[in-house]
Each structure stands twice: as C-alpha cells, then as structure tokens.
Amino acid sequence: ASPWISRHIGLHPVVLDELLQPLADTSRFEREPLQAELRHRLSQIETGDEEMAMNVLREFHHGVVLRVAAADVRGDIDAHGVERALTLLAEVLLEQVLSDARERVEKRQGKAPGTAGVVAYGKFAAGELGYHSDLDIVVVFETDNTVANTEAEYFFSRVGQRLIHLLTTRTHAGSLYELDMRLRPSGRSGTLVSSVESFRDYQLNHAWTWEHQALVRARMVAGGKGLTDHFEAVRREVLCQPREAEKLRGDIRDMRQRMLTANCQSDETQYDIKLDRGGIVDIEFLLQYMVLLHANGHPMLCEPRNTLELIERLVGEGILTGEQGAVLGRAYRGYLRQSLDLKLLDRPVLIPRSELTGERESVAGLWEKTFG
Numbered sequence: 001a002s003p004w005i006s007r008h009i010g011l012h013p014v015v016l017d018e019l020l021q022p023l024a025d026t027s028r029f030e031r032e033p034l035q036a037e038l039r040h041r042l043s044q045i046e047t048g049d050e051e052m053a054m055n056v057l058r059e060f061h062h063g064v065v066l067r068v069a070a071a072d073v074r075g076d077i078d079a080h081g082v083e084r085a086l087t088l089l090a091e092v093l094l095e096q097v098l099s100d101a102r103e104r105v106e107k108r109q110g111k112a113p114g115t116a117g118v119v120a121y122g123k124f125a126a127g128e129l130g131y132h133s134d135l136d137i138v139v140v141f142e143t144d145n146t147v148a149n150t151e152a153e154y155f156f157s158r159v160g161q162r163l164i165h166l167l168t169t170r171t172h173a174g175s176l177y178e179l180d181m182r183l184r185p186s187g188r189s190g191t192l193v194s195s196v197e198s199f200r201d202y203q204l205n206h207a208w209t210w211e212h213q214a215l216v217r218a219r220m221v222a223g224g225k226g227l228t229d230h231f232e233a234v235r236r237e238v239l240c241q242p243r244e245a246e247k248l249r250g251d252i253r254d255m256r257q258r259m260l261t262a263n264c265q266s267d268e269t270q271y272d273i274k275l276d277r278g279g280i281v282d283i284e285f286l287l288q289y290m291v292l293l294h295a296n297g298h299p300m301l302c303e304p305r306n307t308l309e310l311i312e313r314l315v316g317e318g319i320l321t322g323e324q325g326a327v328l329g330r331a332y333r334g335y336l337r338q339s340l341d342l343k344l345l346d347r348p349v350l351i352p353r354s355e356l357t358g359e360r361e362s363v364a365g366l367w368e369k370t371f372g
Contacts, residue, residue, distance in 0.1 A: 116159050
C-alpha cells in the first residue's frame with residue numbers, strides 16, 4: 001500500500017516489533033499515552049547511558065510514525081489526525097530532549113539561571129506536521145534576574161547546542177529530526193538562543209515582514225507556563241501592531257514571487273501543490289496577510305495557529321465571507337490529502353494539471369482580488 005512505509009521499515013528494521021502489536025488502537029496517539037510509553041522505554045535503560053537513550057528516542061519515534069502511517073493507510077484516521085499525531089509525537093520528544101539537554105549542562109555548570117523553551121514555527125507550530133517534515137524551531141530563555149544576561153546566554157547556548165546534538169545526531173537507529181533554525185533573530189548570523197526580551201526587541205524594531213508572517217503560526221511547544229505566557233504576550237504585541245496595507249501587500253507579494261521563482265517544481269504536465277499559484281502557500285500567505293493587517297482591531301485573530309481554525313476565525317470576525325472561507329477550507333483539505341498520499345507513495349508533491357482545477361482557480365482568484 002505504501003512504498004514509503006516499506007522503505008521506512010527497511011531503514012529502521014527495529015520497527016518490525018511494532019507489527020506484533022495491534023495497529024488499530026489510535027488512542028495511543030494522544031499526548032499522555034505517548035509520554036507514558038516514552039517514559040517506560042527510557043526507564044528500562046541504565047542511568048547515564050546517553051547513547052542507549054538516544055537510540056531509544058529514535059526507535060520510539062520510528063515506531064510511532066509507522067503506527068500513524070499504518071492507521072492512515074487503513075483509514076483509521078483522517079489527514080488531520082495524521083498531522084495531529086505526528087505533531088504530538090514531536091512535542092513529546094522535544095520536551096524530553098530539552099529536559100535531557102538542560103540536565104546535562106547543569107551537571108557541568110550548575111543550576112540553570114532561568115528557564116529555556118522551544119518556539120515552533122511553520123507546520124510544527126500549526127499542528128500540521130507531515131511524514132518527513134523538518135522542525136522549524138527557535139530556542140528562547142528568560143532569567144531569574146539574579147545573573148547577568150551574558151552568563152545566562154552562555155548557559156542556554158550550551159543547552160541549545162546539546163538539544164541540536166540529541167535531535168540530529170545519527171546513531172545506528174537513525175536520527176530524530178532535521179532542524180531548520182533560520183527563523184532565529186538575525187537568521188543564520190544570529191545567536192543560537194535569545195532572551196524573550198531580546199526576541200521582542202528584534203521583532204518590534206528589526207524584523208522583516210516575512211518574519212512577522214512566520215510569527216502568525218509561532219507557538220511555544222516546550223517550556224514552562226511562565227515562559228510560555230511571556231512569549232505569547234510578546235507575540236500578540238508584535239502581531240497587533242498597526243500596519244500600512246499597501247506596504248504589507250507589496251512585501252508579501254514580493255516574497256511570494258521569490259518563492260515561486262526559486263522553488264516551484266511545476267512543469268507543463270505537473271502541478272506543485274505547495275508552491276504553484278493557487279496552492280498551499282497562496283492560502284497560507286493570504287491568511288497571514290489578513291492576520292497582520294487586521295489583528296490590531298481584531299486581537300482574537302492571534303489565537304489560532306492551525307490553517308483550518310484560522311480560516312474559521314477570519315470568517316467569524318467578518319474578514320472573510322462564509323463563501324471565501326469554504327473555498328479556502330475545501331482547497332486546503334484537498335491539498336492536504338493529496339500531499340499525504342503522495343508522501344506515502346514516496347513521490348514528489350506533484351499532481352497532474354487536470355486535477356483539483358476548481359480549487360486552484362478559486363484560491364488564485366482570491367489571491368488576485370487581494371494582491372492584484
């Protein structure tokens with residue numbers, strides 16, 4: 001049913017053990033069962049055996065992904081259920097890895113001078129991870145005000161380095177995730193971690209429009225409640241800044257054109273679901289434009305991160321009509337199902353140009369009406 005599943009098992013033979021368990025129990029894809037299973041697996045290894053712990057994390061990841069894919073192929077969960085399960089898996093693993101990284105640094109440098117957290121962007125933040133999605137993340141921290149900021153930055157930089165090592169190092173069980181950390185303040189040239197206050201200063205005074213677009217879906221996925229609340233307050237402050245409509249339209253239109261020119265894989269017969277006109281990115285950019293333009297007067301737009309939930313909120317706030325919301329929702333669902341099916345078949349996310357023509361034309365029409 002899925003060449004991708006076959007290849008996944010071939011790359012990670014340990015997941016064959018998963019096939020001895022009932023695959024129809026989708027209740028195991030909830031947060032608490034995932035956390036309990038991971039804790040149980042980690043409790044079976046000797047304390048301090050980091051290599052074994054890394055292998056256990058990877059085997060757990062590969063096994064759950066197989067279960068999700070099997071449930072998808074069997075029709076036990078829908079496309080939204082696939083995305084939700086894969087996102088919860090990533091959150092549970094990231095929470096564990098962040099805790100492990102902090103403990104390791106504390107053993108060498110003493111008690112942490114504050115709290116660190118991980119901010120997710122993109123599909124991870126929106127709860128829309130696919131089968132082999134990268135994780136777009138940024139590490140932030142806040143201090144307890146008893147230490148210098150430079151000292152805290154050094155400590156949490158070590159935590160960030162450790163977190164990256166635990167997530168990306170390839171062992172005999174493979175790796176966990178590929179990371180994309182380009183959205184940290186100042187991009188590749190910026191520091192690995194930043195305080196929430198430095199993050200705020202950058203977003204308010206130095207960030208580009210595309211970075212504010214990314215902030216529309218940003219979400220803290222690992223970190224304490226106090227840090228999460230602080231980040232949410234900063235995010236809301238940035239998103240609710242008043243903006244000039246024409247400049248915002250121009251910035252977003254220019255970024256969209258650059259993506260289309262540089263990365264779109266469409267040709268005369270094949271259509272790139274994600275990047276071509278009328279596709280997923282057009283939907284995402286339309287929603288981000290509407291949030292950035294209207295959040296000042298409609299702060300409730302700051303709450304949803306998921307694409308379909310954001311469409312509903314925009315309709316509820318009167319910014320999209322019911323008909324426009326239905327068009328965008330129908331198109332997004334169609335693209336999502338096609339994308340997951342193509343990944344299970346181990347094929348690029350391209351479809352014949354004769355398919356989903358109504359959805360593409362409707363989204364492209366709304367884009368032209370909005371951006372010209």
